[in-house]
Amino acid sequence: MIEALHYDFMQNALIAGLLISLACGVIGSLVVVNRMVFISGGIAHSAYGGIGLAFLLGIPPLLGAGLFSLFIALIIGILTITNKYRSDSIIGALWAAGMAFGIICIDLSPGYGVDLMSYLFGSILAVPHSDLWFAFTLDCVIILGTVILYKDLLALSYDEEYAALRGVKVRLLYFIILCISAITVVMTIRVVGLILVIALLTIPTYISEIFSRSLGRMMVYSSIISALFTCTGLWISYAFNITSGASIIMVATLAFFVVLGLNKLRGKRRNPSKSVESSSNNLNA
Amino acid sequence: MSNTSEIELKDVWFSYNGETVLKDVALSVERNDFLAVIGPNGGGKTTLLKLILGILKPNKGAIQVFGNEPSKSVHRLGYVPQDTFFNREFPITVFDAALLGRLGHPKNFWRYTKSDRETALRALETVDMAGFRDRRIGSLSGGQRQRVFIARALASEPDILLLDEPTASIDIEGQHKIYDILKILNEQMTILVVSHDLNILLGIAKSVVHVNTTVYSHNAPIVSSEVLGRLTGISLGHICPVELLGEQTDHEHHGENGKQFQ
Numbered sequence: 297m298i299e300a301l302h303y304d305f306m307q308n309a310l311i312a313g314l315l316i317s318l319a320c321g322v323i324g325s326l327v328v329v330n331r332m333v334f335i336s337g338g339i340a341h342s343a344y345g346g347i348g349l350a351f352l353l354g355i356p357p358l359l360g361a362g363l364f365s366l367f368i369a370l371i372i373g374i375l376t377i378t379n380k381y382r383s384d385s386i387i388g389a390l391w392a393a394g395m396a397f398g399i400i401c402i403d404l405s406p407g408y409g410v411d412l413m414s415y416l417f418g419s420i421l422a423v424p425h426s427d428l429w430f431a432f433t434l435d436c437v438i439i440l441g442t443v444i445l446y447k448d449l450l451a452l453s454y455d456e457e458y459a460a461l462r463g464v465k466v467r468l469l470y471f472i473i474l475c476i477s478a479i480t481v482v483m484t485i486r487v488v489g490l491i492l493v494i495a496l497l498t499i500p501t502y503i504s505e506i507f508s509r510s511l512g513r514m515m516v517y518s519s520i521i522s523a524l525f526t527c528t529g530l531w532i533s534y535a536f537n538i539t540s541g542a543s544i545i546m547v548a549t550l551a552f553f554v555v556l557g558l559n560k561l562r563g564k565r566r567n568p569s570k571s572v573e574s575s576s577n578n579l580n581a
Numbered sequence: 582m583s584n585t586s587e588i589e590l591k592d593v594w595f596s597y598n599g600e601t602v603l604k605d606v607a608l609s610v611e612r613n614d615f616l617a618v619i620g621p622n623g624g625g626k627t628t629l630l631k632l633i634l635g636i637l638k639p640n641k642g643a644i645q646v647f648g649n650e651p652s653k654s655v656h657r658l659g660y661v662p663q664d665t666f667f668n669r670e671f672p673i674t675v676f677d678a679a680l681l682g683r684l685g686h687p688k689n690f691w692r693y694t695k696s697d698r699e700t701a702l703r704a705l706e707t708v709d710m711a712g713f714r715d716r717r718i719g720s721l722s723g724g725q726r727q728r729v730f731i732a733r734a735l736a737s738e739p740d741i742l743l744l745d746e747p748t749a750s751i752d753i754e755g756q757h758k759i760y761d762i763l764k765i766l767n768e769q770m771t772i773l774v775v776s777h778d779l780n781i782l783l784g785i786a787k788s789v790v791h792v793n794t795t796v797y798s799h800n801a802p803i804v805s806s807e808v809l810g811r812l813t814g815i816s817l818g819h820i821c822p823v824e825l826l827g828e829q830t831d832h833e834h835h836g837e838n839g840k841q842f843q
Contacts, residue, residue, distance in 0.1 A: 329671060444691045451681050454671050461634060461660060462737070463685035508672040509717055 300534050305421050309540070312423040313526035315431035316487050317500075321519025322438050323480040324497035325504075325511060326473055329453045333498055335372055335474070338387040340481045340493040342368045342394020347415050348401030357415070358427070362482045368394060369478035373471050418489035418541030420530070431483055438476060442515070445469065450511050487526065488541040496522060499548040503555045525551065585612045587741060587771055588633055593642030595628055602628050606642070606796045610741075615767045617786035618775045624793035626775040627663065630743055633773070634660055647740070656685065659739030661730045663746045663775075669719045675729050676714040679705050682736025704735035708762055724755020731762060741771040748778045760785060 300306045327336050343365040350360025368390060376383035402412070414422070442449065451459035452469050460466045484493045504517035529544025536543075588610035595603040602625045610616055618626050631637040632644055635651030646654035659682070682704065683689065683697040693701075705711040708728040718726060727747055734742055747763075748756040756778065763772060764785055774781060782789060791797045 447680075447684065447689075447691070447693060450673070450677070451684050454668060454673055454678070454681065455662075457636065457662065458660065458681065458733075459684065461636060461655060462681070463656075505670070505672055509674050509715070510677060511672055514672045 300531075305423075306530075306534070308423045308425070308428060309420045309530055310527065311428055312420055312431060313487060313530060313544075314523050315428065315435055316483055317522035317526050318435050318519045319431070319438055319480045320484055320496050320522045321500060321504075321517075322442055322515045323473075323477045324501040324522070325515045325518050326449065326453065327477055327497055328501040328505070329511060329514075330473065332473070332477070333494065334384055334387055335376070336477050336481055336497060337494045338372060338391040338394075339365050339369050339474075339478045340485070340490045341391045342397075343478075343482055343485065343490055344398035344415070345394035345396075345401070346398070346482075348398030348405075351405045352401040358482060358486070361415075361485065362479060364394075365478040365482055366475055369474040370471070373474045377467060377470060414489070415485060416489045416491050417539055418485065418487050418492065418544075420487045420540050420544075423486055427483075427486060431486075434479060434483055438480070441472070441476070445472075446512065449473075453511065488544055492541055492545045495545045495548055496525070499552045500525065503552065506555070506559055521551075586610065587612050587647055588773070589643075589645045590632075591643045593632065593639045593644060595625070595632060595637065595639050597628075601794060603632070603639075603792075603796075604794050606792075608790060608796055608798065610771060610773060612771055613767065614771050614773075615763075615785055615787040616771075616773045617782050617789045618773065618792055619777060619782065619789060620792035626792045627745055629792055629796075630660075630745055630773070630775060633743065634658060656737065657740045659734030659737050659742045661727070661734045661742070661744040661747055664723065664727055664730065664749070671718065673718050674714065675705065675710060675716050675718060675721070676701065678718050678729050679710075679714075679732040679736050682733040685737075700738065701732070701736045704732040705729070707735055707766075708732045709758070722752075722755065724751040724758060727751060727755070727759060728762065731759070735766075739770065741773065742766060744772070744774045744776075746775055746777070748776065748781065756780065 301310070327333055343361040345368075346361035346364025347357045348360075349364060350357045353360070372383075372387060372390060375386050448459070448464045448469060451462065451464050452466050456466055481490075481493050481497075484496055488496050500518040500521035501514065503521055504514050508514035508517055525548040526544055529547045530540055532538070532547065533540035533543040586609045588608070590606050590608040593603060593606040594601065606629070608629075618629060620626050628637060632639055633646060633651060635646075635655050644651055647657060679701040680693055680697065683693055683701060686697065688694055689697055702711060702714070705714060708731050710725060710728045710732060713721065713725065713729075718729065721729065731742075731744070731747070734744075744763075748759055751759070760780060763774070763781075766772060767785070774786075776782070788798065
């Protein structure tokens with residue numbers, strides 16, 4: 297691994313991975329506790345429409361994807377704000393429409409040989425300097441915003457109705473989360489590709505949720521876990537010459553199932569009657 | 582409007598999806614009252630609470646809380662919602678949950694202040710949950726969790742406490758703890774509680790209103806058998822309600838208050 301770091305592209309890849317892990321850890325935590333995983337999936341996939349449009353118009357693909365996914369995020373926000381938990385069919389439709397739109401745009405684009413694979417599965421080894429600066433700026437915005445808005449974000453995520461009652465601007469905050477997760481998703485497309493974005497947003501978060509006592513810690517732990525996955529995945533990708541996005545996600549999913557299994561075992565050992573108890577609680581409720 | 586009346590509803594109508602939930606509701610809650618709101622499921626009890634809190638707006642009529650519209654007085658109300666909680670696994674400690682009651686105070690723009698923390702801790706002490714302050718909320722029993730929600734409401738230092746089914750699906754021991762807490766709190770503040778719990782209705786409440794689209798008021802503990810008859814949707818088990826209430830009802834429900842139900 298050390299000798300690999302002599303290469304510029306490997307250094308860039310590592311820095312990009314770490315920067316994006318931070319964004320993924322913080323935003324992934326918000327997405328998971330707010331039950332917005334499906335929404336972020338919709339944004340990630342419809343971002344493909346933006347990539348296609350960018351090729352058609354001849355602008356940088358990630359700029360196209362960024363603007364387009366912000367647009368989709370706003371539409372999803374408007375459509376879901378009144379009924380957050382029953383909006384999955386709308387999101388499903390936008391999810392597919394965005395991808396179809398992207399493919400049609402690429403069909404209509406002049407020229408040939410657009411490397412779609414790199415957007416589907418990421419191209420962390422080809423990250424240019426400008427993307428590193430963009431990721432760095434995004435991290436700064438996310439950290440600053442989260443610190444300032446932390447107690448409001450916590451209140452919204454835990455109990456929206458109560459937060460609104462205590463004067464938290466829940467709608468504005470919901471839109472802020474949507475937009476910032478749209479931009480994070482587009483950044484993450486760089487690392488693992490749009491198909492695998494959801495895994496990097498949710499797996500570290502799921503693992504850290506088990507042992508986090510607060511949303512803040514969950515964000516920190518998720519970022520660290522995400523960074524570990526990215527570094528390990530990159531190393532495996534380098535050592536065995538396989539696609540980096542896929543190897544990062546394989547590392548994450550393996551860890552996920554190991555943790556899931558360990559947690560089940562631990563739960564059983566600590567409290568063998570727990571499953572019985574919880575099922576009877578459900579009956580009472 | 583009398584001077585001691587803290588909540589006043591006049592001619593209030595509310596409908597949801599074209600269906601009238603509350604119609605022509607008049608209600609007045611006096612200072613230091615302990616008002617129990619009873620009625621069948623879907624009869625509009627929670628809606629009534631949310632109208633008072635300003636979460637919902639009436640289609641018609643006037644609601645005044647401390648002489649103002651609800652949204653202007655909401656900071657003086659402490660709300661303990663029904664525990665239909667889907668968010669049990671949420672990573673939050675008991676103390677942080679109680680601190681949420683301090684939201685919306687002008688002095689804590691982006692961080693809770695020291696006095697916010699002290700107030701939240703005092704609120705947890707009041708409900709005897711301070712010892713659990715670092716526990717995750719998901720590890721608590723239903724009764725303990727309910728006490729944390731009461732603490733969260735108390736942390737906002739309210740003048741009126743509104744609770745929605747605070748003893749539903751809690752074991753007997755947990756219920757008694759909550760009765761004791763509510764009794765003590767009622768010495769300092771007005772309490773309005775939606776409940777089917779007979780111990781609250783007969784033992785603690787000072788007055789009772791029955792909500793089933795319309796609202797009937799009368800004073801507790803004169804709970805007539807007619808009123809209990811209206812409690813459709815709750816199970817009294819094998820206990821005969823009349824037997825349970827004993828002589829108290831037999832003697833008193835012929836009085837003035839009983840008549841409005843005939």
